[in-house]
Amino acid sequence: MARRTAMSGEFAAIGKLFRPLAQGHKAALDLGDDAACIRPRPGHDLVVTADALVAGVHFFATDPPAEVARKALRVNLSDLAAKGAKPIGYFLALARPTDMDDRALAAFARGLARDGEFFEIPLLGGDTTSTPGPLTIAITALGEVGQGRMLRRDGARPGDDLWLSGTLGDGALGLLVARGVLARAKALLARYRLPQPRLALGQKLVGLAHAAMDVSDGLGADLGHMCARSGLGATVALAQLPLSRAAAKALAAEPGLLETIVAGGDDYELLFAAPPAARAAIARAAVSAKTPATRIGAFAKGAPEVRFVDAAARSQRFARAGFTHF
Numbered sequence: 001m002a003r004r005t006a007m008s009g010e011f012a013a014i015g016k017l018f019r020p021l022a023q024g025h026k027a028a029l030d031l032g033d034d035a036a037c038i039r040p041r042p043g044h045d046l047v048v049t050a051d052a053l054v055a056g057v058h059f060f061a062t063d064p065p066a067e068v069a070r071k072a073l074r075v076n077l078s079d080l081a082a083k084g085a086k087p088i089g090y091f092l093a094l095a096r097p098t099d100m101d102d103r104a105l106a107a108f109a110r111g112l113a114r115d116g117e118f119f120e121i122p123l124l125g126g127d128t129t130s131t132p133g134p135l136t137i138a139i140t141a142l143g144e145v146g147q148g149r150m151l152r153r154d155g156a157r158p159g160d161d162l163w164l165s166g167t168l169g170d171g172a173l174g175l176l177v178a179r180g181v182l183a184r185a186k187a188l189l190a191r192y193r194l195p196q197p198r199l200a201l202g203q204k205l206v207g208l209a210h211a212a213m214d215v216s217d218g219l220g221a222d223l224g225h226m227c228a229r230s231g232l233g234a235t236v237a238l239a240q241l242p243l244s245r246a247a248a249k250a251l252a253a254e255p256g257l258l259e260t261i262v263a264g265g266d267d268y269e270l271l272f273a274a275p276p277a278a279r280a281a282i283a284r285a286a287v288s289a290k291t292p293a294t295r296i297g298a299f300a301k302g303a304p305e306v307r308f309v310d311a312a313a314r315s316q317r318f319a320r321a322g323f324t325h326f
């Protein structure tokens, strides 16, 4: 399948745009071969994740191409962060709509270059094709972690604390801002458009957390997956959910937004389970990673369900547990 290897015809034609993203990284072979050749460092496992973003589904066709590129890369890096992996590179498969001009494509490449530099990861290969359909960006990201040490979803144990990094709900509220449903709030819109993969914290959680994942489809749904995989129930204390100033302000004005915060997507924060004995070490890890971590609940034996409780310990129900984009 020569068309699907590290570098096919059209990718070569726009190599001017993409080759600099691979420069200085031997494994990429200057994007000039059929495939990349990668050898993990001794004592390490390769961690591989793939995510596709489609215009009209995951972002607006009118969003700036550079930001779309950065988001596509970052959602993949968020998955690596959740596995405790250190990113080592990525592959790009791009379906370019016939009406996407060279200027937009150059802006897209610039966005990728910027974040590739920031996160110090090269483009290792890819493919482009034109499409009569919407812009589609499929990225496969590679990371490494100590052998056998990848953080998984299925390791939570009864009595573990449930932790969340950063703040919850900004991405989902930012989407409401983007759609004009909520009043303009720059901080929320920025969080929706440009997630912050929690790479430093994720790597520090290896050996501390029993289980971890990133929250991309809403806390309710994603925690439900962790419960199902671990065979445990979880209780979340709503009063302990970490909110940004902008989200707290929006919630104070409209209490019904709590459901959006709990069930909305696009958080890209880390959700993890760890024993109470690890609390001090996690607090130190959070400080050194410059990423806050908050205890929001606990795991217990029982049906693999998520229970939300308010400050008076009353169960709260939400109409929708998770979120399926727009």
Ligand SMILES: [Mg+2]
Binding pocket: 078, 079, 082, 213, 214, 215, 216
């Ligand atoms: Mg994920």
